Amino acid sequence: MRRRPRVNDDTLFLTDEDTAVPGERPEQRLERRSASVLKHRLLEQERKQFEESLASAKADGALERAAALIVSARRRFLIGASKSFTYASLLAADLSYGLANVTLIDGTIVRPLDVLSDVRTSDVMIAVSLQRYRKYTIDSVVPFAEAGGSLVLITDAPDAPLTPYADETIVLGRAEDGHPSSSIGIALTLHILATLTTASAKGAGRRAVERERLAETLGVYVSDED
Incomplete structure (x- = not known):
């Protein structure tokens, strides 16, 4: 079974199969892939800041x-x-x-x-x-x-x-x-x-x-x- 690469803070690997939408043009697929990468970066940043806020509230x-x-x-x-x-x-x-x-x-x-x-x-x-x-x-x-x-x-x-x-x-x-x-x-x-x-x-x-x-x-x- 094909294994997907792990997501890190900077890059999200998606195959054409993962992102395929019937009738979608290549440039639309690229735009959607970029949005997915940005979303994961934002979520990771929010998660990190939330954890830092918890730690700060506990210690301060x-x-x-x-x-x-x-x-x-x-x-x-x-x-x-x-x-x-x-x-x-x-x-x-x-x-x-x-x-x-x-x-x-x-x-x-x-x-x-x-x-x-x-x-x-x-x-x-x-x-x-x-x-x-x-x-x-x-x-x-x-x-x-x-x-x-x-x-x-x-x-x-x-x-x-x-x-x-x-x-x-x-x-x-x-x-x-x-x-x-x-x-x-x-x-x-x-x-x-x-x-x-x-x-x-x-x-x-x-x-x-x-x-x-x-x-x-x-x-x-x-x-x-x-």
């Missing part, structure tokens, strides 16, 4: 310290720009499930100026700032920290512009070729941070139960009977 105590800082705050603000805003939104949604006073700065309904005009020492800002770093985030966070608020920074480099202002910094890994951090690894880190935070927050369980009760009363979710 920054997640626990950041969670403690968020829990101890009276008000929690989250900020990010461009793609970082998406991650900040995800974290805000997870935190608000078990914590009160969680506010996402979206630049429209809640603007940086609204927050900066009333900074308290019991406030914490959670900033997601990934390369390429946006001035919007930096210009909003620095005055907050200088006014006495605490800063939890989630970034992808230890020398990121906001690092000197952070009380706790969570550094996400980047690919060896310099490509951005894996979205899967970032989501994992945010999930761990949110879980650690809500698990240690007083009243988080009661708040979650009440949210579910209200959601059921208001018919927020589609039921099996609908």
Whole structure:
């Protein structure tokens, strides 16, 4: 029986028999073969970064310290720009499930100026700032920290512009070729941070139960009977 060559990180060997599609032209077959090679490279890269994220989360105590800082705050603000805003939104949604006073700065309904005009020492800002770093985030966070608020920074480099202002910094890994951090690894880190935070927050369980009760009363979710 013919044995297929083993796939490695760089090359995927496919025979014409493997890739044959009735009526397909040679150039189409080549294009599909190239897409298959790229897919396997991407999957391998994602797998490697995910494993590195797991190892980093296990060894680094920054997640626990950041969670403690968020829990101890009276008000929690989250900020990010461009793609970082998406991650900040995800974290805000997870935190608000078990914590009160969680506010996402979206630049429209809640603007940086609204927050900066009333900074308290019991406030914490959670900033997601990934390369390429946006001035919007930096210009909003620095005055907050200088006014006495605490800063939890989630970034992808230890020398990121906001690092000197952070009380706790969570550094996400980047690919060896310099490509951005894996979205899967970032989501994992945010999930761990949110879980650690809500698990240690007083009243988080009661708040979650009440949210579910209200959601059921208001018919927020589609039921099996609908």
